[in-house]
Amino acid sequence: MKAIILAGGEGTRLRPLTYKIPKALIPIRGKTLTEHVIDILKKYGANEIILSIAYKREAMKDYFKDGKEFNIGISYVEEPEPLGTAGPLIILNKQNKQLKETFFMVNGDNLFNVNLKEMLEFHKKNKATATIGLSRIEDPRSYGVAVLDGDKIAEFIEKPKDPPTNYINSGYYILEPEVFELIKDKEKAMIEKDIFPILAKQGKLYGFKCDNMWFDTGTPERLAKVRKLWKGPN
Numbered sequence: 001m002k003a004i005i006l007a008g009g010e011g012t013r014l015r016p017l018t019y020k021i022p023k024a025l026i027p028i029r030g031k032t033l034t035e036h037v038i039d040i041l042k043k044y045g046a047n048e049i050i051l052s053i054a055y056k057r058e059a060m061k062d063y064f065k066d067g068k069e070f071n072i073g074i075s076y077v078e079e080p081e082p083l084g085t086a087g088p089l090i091i092l093n094k095q096n097k098q099l100k101e102t103f104f105m106v107n108g109d110n111l112f113n114v115n116l117k118e119m120l121e122f123h124k125k126n127k128a129t130a131t132i133g134l135s136r137i138e139d140p141r142s143y144g145v146a147v148l149d150g151d152k153i154a155e156f157i158e159k160p161k162d163p164p165t166n167y168i169n170s171g172y173y174i175l176e177p178e179v180f181e182l183i184k185d186k187e188k189a190m191i192e193k194d195i196f197p198i199l200a201k202q203g204k205l206y207g208f209k210c211d212n213m214w215f216d217t218g219t220p221e222r223l224a225k226v227r228k229l230w231k232g233p234n
Helices: 033-043 057-066 087-094 116-127 191-202 220-231
Strands: 004-006 048-053 073-078 103-107 110-112 130-136 144-149 153-159 166-177 205-210 214-216
Touching: 004 033, 004 087, 033 103, 033 110, 033 116, 048 057, 048 087, 057 073, 057 153, 073 191, 087 130, 103 205, 116 166, 116 205, 130 191, 144 166, 153 191, 166 205, 191 205, 214 220
Parallel strands: 004 048, 004 103, 048 073, 130 205
Antiparallel strands: 103 166, 110 214, 130 166, 144 153, 153 205
16 A cells, blocks of 8 residues: 655744754654654555655655665655645645555654554445544543544544543544545645545544554654653554
8 A cells, every 4th residue: 555644844843853854854762753654554554655745855855765775665745835734635636646546644743553454444344535543542632532423523623622532633544546536626725624524524534443552743742752652563
């Protein structure tokens, strides 16, 4: 399978560290953040990675090149300006390089010890157009919390004061090629706002619950926690 990794963010909350290097190249336990994400994807069958890059993109290309050193094929989608979390889909549309088969899409700043093989089986069984890995965390009030109807996701409530569940969007997705159609005429788009709500209304958006270790590396405090506790995919 192919996988798209969103790795173009500036990491503004991690400055001054990200003045020198892109967030995606921050070191964690002997590897860059992006290498840890690649390890998760490789473990569960991804054999080709598309890195979506923007901020300090040349540093990313210099480090990962074609991926041979990491035993995986790597190509790039370059955003000249921030286009939103659906940016790589927009660019692939314009280049007529839409993916033709089921694929992974991952937020490059999240680490999730999820069994993507089981998640894929769940996705196929439900004939979903999109499946979101749902992470259960103790305090979800700072995140988008999933409102579930069985295994289907009805909607997300952003940063609720009284969360209906403890399951949040992990940033790990399995998508079908149909998603390209949903943003074909857009110049900018957010997958969370321009794709998922449409699929939820159609009953084609599913949530795969996983209680395993999940990390958001967006702040110095969270990054320190990752460096202390992350041990790689089981």
